[in-house]
Amino acid sequence: MSNANANKVESFGVPWEESYGYAQAVKRGDTIYLSGQVAHNGAEFVAPAPVGDDGLVTDFxxxxxxxxxxxxxxxxxxGRFGASLDDVVDEVLYVLDADAGNAAAGPVRKEAYGRPDPQVASTMIGTPRLAFPELLVEVKFIARV
Structure with missing residues (x-):
């Protein structure tokens, strides 16, 4: 097996990586696969959605x-692989609410990619729940370098 095909992995060290058992990113050859990214800064969630007594989000x-x-x-x-969002070729957004997702995704994606017409294939999928109740969105990425 050649070194070019060896996997390089990266993680954040958040508790759910160990409990679920996965890497945040895997590079194989010239392709980097990112697991679904959620709104956390270390072990804390960023802008968690309010959740009602029934476990459902009450505000998007x-x-x-x-x-x-x-x-x-x-x-x-x-960046840990020497790459950037400019190298992303495909993304999938999983959202709890398609209307809120559509309203946020356009401006945020254009800001993140630094251009009015991000050059990336993109799919948005509505889902009833993500890994944690206070999450509204998760984004999976594939990049080529």
Whole structure:
């Protein structure tokens, strides 16, 4: 096996990496795969959504702030491989509310990619729940270097 095909992995050291059992990012050859990025800064969630007694989110207005943190975390991980968001070729956004996701994604994505027409394939999927109840969005990335 050649070294070019060896995996390099990166993690943040957050508790759920160990409990679930995964790496935040894996580079194989010229491709970097990022696990779904959520709004955390270490072990703390950023702009957690309020959750009712039934365990469901009661307000989606933090979608943009959470999404910004997802892109910041992705940029940090990519930087560890000498890459950046400019190298992203595909992303998938998982959102709890499609309307709130659509409203936040355009401006936040354009800001994150630094251009009015991000040159990245993008898919948005509505889902009833993410890994933690206070999360509104998770973003998975693939980058080529």
């Amino acid at each position: 207005t933090n979608m943009g702030e959470q999404l910004r943190q997802c892109y910041a975390n992705a940029a940090e991980l990519l």
